């Protein structure tokens with residue numbers, strides 16, 4: 001697997017390093033690691049100092065497959081040979097291993113190279129040697145590495161400031177001392193015994209993950225921003241309201257430019273008041289000249305005049321990462337776009353979009369054909385992508401028993417298979433998916449990873465089984481929050 005620089009930075013959050021010595025009767029390294037990955041570890045390194053090479057390689061191969069399943073980077077400690085032999089995502093080495101060698105050339109440009117460092121000079125040298133991240137420690141006393149010096153938070157901060165690559169803190173970190181690293185600017189924490197010596201490695205992982213999240217909260221300067229250009233849904237489940245909730249929950253600062261006010265609920269759309277083109281332009285000018293969005297999601301656009309103004313402003317500001325959800329009909333069946341506006345949408349907006357996300361009925365309109373089979377979905381996506389020079393995600397939420405979506409991007413097809421969640425309350429699924437994709441693009445994830453992460457968020461919101469209103473109700477966008485603050 002290939003990981004972008006941003007993905008590697010985010011994956012530092014909770015960096016797990018294996019230690020077989022704590023395994024209990026009946027447990028295997030793979031079974032414990034699966035538990036750890038399931039509970040949210042964002043990176044895995046195999047470090048088994050006492051295993052001979054062939055046994056090490058065997059364990060590493062199993063863990064590599066596991067990490068691929070969870071889309072988490074997997075690196076091998078110390079051995080470049082084994083990392084290459086099993087085609088791991090990369091290798092982690094100490095200072096001693098980089099002297100006089102060109103490790104970057106040895107492993108190739110696509111592999112992740114992690115290097116340990118304990119001083120500013122070592123960190124700078126590691127970056128110069130082509131490292132993708134550095135592991136800095138030991139920050140606290142540790143049982144796994146004898147004679148390690150302890151670094152102060154000030155020293156850690158100095159090291160973080162001296163390099164541009166991500167930094168993960170290591171050495172004796174556990175749930176009780178993790179908070180002491182606050183203010184150090186690290187991108188995450190690496191742990192061994194805090195997870196592997198725990199009676200419940202899964203729970204230890206999720207506890208450490210939430211502590212790591214608090215530690216690595218985006219500083220205001222680093223906060224990514226996203227803009228939703230859509231209609232207001234007064235019932236809160238779709239449109240602007242769904243978009244703002246989704247973007248917030250996906251960790252970006254959310255803004256809105258409203259194209260229409262709708263009076264709707266879970267059963268129907270009662271009235272629509274369209275925004276004037278001039279007022280849409282003013283909203284866009286206020287946003288783009290002050291807090292420039294890192295990504296833009298476009299939803300309901302009731303008429304062609306609004307589409308024209310929007311396209312002109314997006315070109316003028318050279319907006320980045322535009323995700324276009326071509327909302328034509330609401331889940332409740334009401335028309336949200338004039339039929340005559342479809343032509344303008346195709347001509348003006350599709351070519352500006354990085355991604356367009358039609359459901360099946362919308363894909364039929366955009367590709368001018370009927371779609372009934374997976375092959376027809378693929379052909380329609382290819383047609384739309386090639387005609388309008390954008391990536392296309394055709395959503396299968398309207399099929400029976402499946403929630404499979406097809407991504408066509410740059411001539412490549414990728415199916416995202418989703419479990420169909422038996423929840424009839426799907427008001428706003430399309431809005432939520434497109435906003436979550438935009439939020440992830442704003443954070444620097446690749447298109448494919450953004451789609452995958454967005455589907456995961458959507459499944460969480462659907463699985464919370466909220467049941468409000470008499471019709472197809474909204475989802476719980478805050479399913480992963482408790483609502484309690486201390």
Ligand SMILES: Nc1ncnc2c1ncn2[C@@H]1O[C@H](COP(=O)(O)OP(=O)(O)O)[C@@H](O)[C@H]1O
Pocket residue numbers: 331358359360395396397398402403404405418419420421422423426428429430431433455458459462
């Ligand atoms: N019951 C469900 N379980 C899981 N995913 C679903 C379900 N219904 C829709 N989805 C997903 O929600 C997203 C939106 O799809 P869809 O409902 O087709 O769009 P729209 O809301 O625009 O009509 C897609 O990723 C789809 O796979």
Ligand SMILES: Cc1ncc(COP(=O)(O)O)c(N)n1
Pocket residue numbers: 230231232233238239240262299300327329330331336426427428429430431432
């Ligand atoms: C203002 C507004 N925008 C979009 C939708 C589509 O909702 P869905 O995501 O269910 O297709 C909606 N019902 N209202």
Ligand SMILES: [Mg+2]
Pocket residue numbers: 325327328359430431
């Ligand atoms: Mg929709």
